[in-house]
Amino acid sequence: MIDFINLYLVPGLAIGSVYALGAVGISMIFGILRFAHFAHGDLMTIGGYGVLTAVWFIPAHPLLLLPFGIALAIVSALAVDQFFYKPLRKLPTIYTVIASFGVALIFRSLAQLFWSSGNQVFISGVRMPVVLFDTFRISELHMQVISLTIIIAVALHYFLTRSKLGRAMRAVSDEPELAAVAGLDTERVVRWTWVIGASLAAIAGVFAGMDTSMHPNLGWNLLLAMFAAAVLGGIGKPMGAIAGGFIIGIAEETVTYTWFSDEAFISPSYKSAVAFFIMVALLLFRPQGLFKGRLL
Amino acid sequence: MEMTGLFFYLVSVLIAGGIYAVLCLALNVQWGMGGLFNAGIAGFFAVGAYASAIVTTAASDKHLGGFGLPIPLGLIAAMILAGVTGWIVAKICVRLKSDYLAMASVGIAEILRLVIVNEAWLTNGSLGISGVPRPFADLVQGRSADLVYLAVVWFCVLCVYILCQRLYVSPWGRTLRAIRDNEDSARAAGKDVDWFRVQTFVIGCAIMGLAGGLSAHYFKFLSPSATEPLLVTFLVWVMLMAGGSGNNRGAIIGALAIWFIWSATEILTSRLPPEWITRSSYIRMLLVGLLLQFVLQKFRSGLMPEKSPKIRSD
Numbered sequence A: 001m002i003d004f005i006n007l008y009l010v011p012g013l014a015i016g017s018v019y020a021l022g023a024v025g026i027s028m029i030f031g032i033l034r035f036a037h038f039a040h041g042d043l044m045t046i047g048g049y050g051v052l053t054a055v056w057f058i059p060a061h062p063l064l065l066l067p068f069g070i071a072l073a074i075v076s077a078l079a080v081d082q083f084f085y086k087p088l089r090k091l092p093t094i095y096t097v098i099a100s101f102g103v104a105l106i107f108r109s110l111a112q113l114f115w116s117s118g119n120q121v122f123i124s125g126v127r128m129p130v131v132l133f134d135t136f137r138i139s140e141l142h143m144q145v146i147s148l149t150i151i152i153a154v155a156l157h158y159f160l161t162r163s164k165l166g167r168a169m170r171a172v173s174d175e176p177e178l179a180a181v182a183g184l185d186t187e188r189v190v191r192w193t194w195v196i197g198a199s200l201a202a203i204a205g206v207f208a209g210m211d212t213s214m215h216p217n218l219g220w221n222l223l224l225a226m227f228a229a230a231v232l233g234g235i236g237k238p239m240g241a242i243a244g245g246f247i248i249g250i251a252e253e254t255v256t257y258t259w260f261s262d263e264a265f266i267s268p269s270y271k272s273a274v275a276f277f278i279m280v281a282l283l284l285f286r287p288q289g290l291f292k293g294r295l296l
Numbered sequence B: 001m002e003m004t005g006l007f008f009y010l011v012s013v014l015i016a017g018g019i020y021a022v023l024c025l026a027l028n029v030q031w032g033m034g035g036l037f038n039a040g041i042a043g044f045f046a047v048g049a050y051a052s053a054i055v056t057t058a059a060s061d062k063h064l065g066g067f068g069l070p071i072p073l074g075l076i077a078a079m080i081l082a083g084v085t086g087w088i089v090a091k092i093c094v095r096l097k098s099d100y101l102a103m104a105s106v107g108i109a110e111i112l113r114l115v116i117v118n119e120a121w122l123t124n125g126s127l128g129i130s131g132v133p134r135p136f137a138d139l140v141q142g143r144s145a146d147l148v149y150l151a152v153v154w155f156c157v158l159c160v161y162i163l164c165q166r167l168y169v170s171p172w173g174r175t176l177r178a179i180r181d182n183e184d185s186a187r188a189a190g191k192d193v194d195w196f197r198v199q200t201f202v203i204g205c206a207i208m209g210l211a212g213g214l215s216a217h218y219f220k221f222l223s224p225s226a227t228e229p230l231l232v233t234f235l236v237w238v239m240l241m242a243g244g245s246g247n248n249r250g251a252i253i254g255a256l257a258i259w260f261i262w263s264a265t266e267i268l269t270s271r272l273p274p275e276w277i278t279r280s281s282y283i284r285m286l287l288v289g290l291l292l293q294f295v296l297q298k299f300r301s302g303l304m305p306e307k308s309p310k311i312r313s314d
Helices: A002-033 A040-057 A062-088 A093-115 A140-162 A164-174 A176-181 A186-211 A218-233 A238-254 A268-285 B002-033 B041-056 B071-093 B098-118 B144-169 B171-181 B183-188 B193-219 B229-243 B248-269 B274-298
Strands: A130-132 A136-138
Touching: A002 A040, A002 A140, A002 A164, A002 A186, A002 A218, A002 A238, A040 A062, A040 A093, A040 A186, A040 A218, A062 A093, A062 A186, A062 B274, A093 A218, A093 B098, A093 B229, A093 B274, A136 A140, A140 A164, A140 A186, A140 A238, A164 A176, A164 A186, A176 A186, A186 A218, A218 A238, A218 A268, A218 B098, A238 A268, A268 B071, A268 B098, B002 B041, B002 B144, B002 B171, B002 B193, B002 B229, B002 B248, B041 B071, B041 B098, B041 B193, B041 B229, B071 B098, B071 B193, B144 B171, B144 B193, B144 B248, B171 B183, B171 B193, B183 B193, B229 B248, B229 B274, B248 B274
Parallel strands: none
Antiparallel strands: A130 A136
C-alpha cells in the first residue's frame, strides 16, 4: 500500500499536474478560439528551454527562474497568433488547426536549432526523496510540482469567477455572439487567453523537463494526454481540464501497478496509450466531458 | 560515371516521389474531397508497410509469419489492414467536429508506433524486418532493378490517380463535395453525411496503406524509424496544400515539386561542414513549417486549383 502511494500515486499526481497545466490552455483556446491547438506541447518545450537557458546564466533554483520561460512562451504564442493564426480567423477553423500543426514543427525545429537535439538536465546529480512520517518517500520536486499546481488552480478559479477579465473570457467561451453584442472586446480576450495558456504551458514544460530531462520532443510527446485531459474535463472548462489532467496522470501511472497478479496490470511501455483509450471512450459515450463542456 | 550516378539518384528521387504522390492522392480523398483532417498519415503508412512486409517475406522466427506470399497479395493486405484501422478511427470521430478526428488520428498513429516498437513477436521490434522482396527481383539484377521498381511505383500512381479521378467525378464524389462545402444542406437533401465520411476516410487510409507497402518493398528493410511520424505526415500535408487540395493532378504535382525541393536542399546541405549538417536538417524542417504557413495564407488554392466538373443535366 505504501509502495502504491510512493511509486504510483504521487508520480501520477506529479505528471497529472503537468497535464493539468497544459490542458487548461488547450481547453481555453478550444473554447474561445474554437480550434485544437496542436502546437501547445511544443509551446511547453519552448517555455522549458527558456528556463533552461536562464539556469545557465543565473545560479538560482529553476523554479525561481520560471518568469524567463513564461516570458518566452508568451512572446512566442502572441507572435504565432499574430502572424500565423489571426490571418486565418475568418476561414473555417480547421485551417487554423493545420496552421498550428505547422507551428508545432516550427517550434520544434527552432528548439533543435538553438538548444541541440540531445537531453539536457536542469540540475545535475541525484536528489534523495524526502521521508515523511517514516513511511512516505516523496521527491522534493514532486511536492513542489503538486503544491504549485494546486495554488495555480485556485488562483485561476478566482481569476475566472471574480475578475472582470476572467468573466469576459468565460462569456466569450460560452456564447461568442452574445459576448460580442454585449460589447466585450474579443481580441483582448483572445490575447489574454494566449497569455494565460502560454504561461501555464511554460510552467508545465519546466515541470516535465525537471522530472525527466529537457529535449525537443518533450512537449509533443505529452500532447495526446493533454488533449485527452481537456476532452475529459469538458472543452472550455479550465477547472475541468485540471481535474482531467490529474485523472489522466493518475490513470497512466496506476495501470502499471500490480493490481491482479504479480505482474504490472498494463506494461509500462503502453502507459501513453491509456490517455488515448480514455479519450476514445469519452468521444464514444460522453463527448461533452465529465463537467458538461461544450460539444463543438 | 558521374552522369550515371546522377541518373540513378534521379531515379531514386522519382521512386520516393511516386510513393509520396500516392500518399498525397490518399490525403486528397480525405481532405480535398471530404474535408477530413488526418494527422496520423504516418500511422496508416506504417500499418501498410508492416502488413505487406509480413505477408511477403520468407518465413522467419524473428517476427510474425513471413508468409512468403506474392507481392500483390501483400499490397492488398496492406490496403485492407490500413483501411480497417481507419474505419475504427472514423467510426468514433466522424460525428464530432473535425478537430476531434485530428486528435484521434494523432493518437492512433502513436499507438501504432508503440505496438510496432514493443511487440517484437509481431514486428521484431526496433531491429526491424529484413529481406522484404521486391517485385520482378529475379528478372533484373543490380542497379537497373531500380528502374523496374520505378515503373511499378508509377504504375500504382497511375491506378490510384484513375481511381481517385473516377471517384471525384462520380455522383459519390459530388455528394462528398456537397458535404464538405455545406454539411447542413447535404443532410437536408437526405444524404447520410456520417456514412459518406466514414467511406472517404477508409478509402484514403487504404491508399495510404498501399503507399506504405510500396515503400517497404522499395527499401527491402523495415524498422520503426522508417516511418518517422512527423516528417511523413507533415511533408504530405505541405505537398497537398501546395499542389492544390481537391485536384488529383495537383496532388501529384505538389508531391513531386515539394519532394524535388526537399531532395535538392539535401544535396546542397550535404556539402556543408559536418557540424552544420545536422543543424541544416532542422533548418529544412523550419522552412517546411514556414512554407506551410505561407501556402495556407497566400496560396490556398495551390498550384492547380480545384475545378469542379460541369454538372450535366440529362
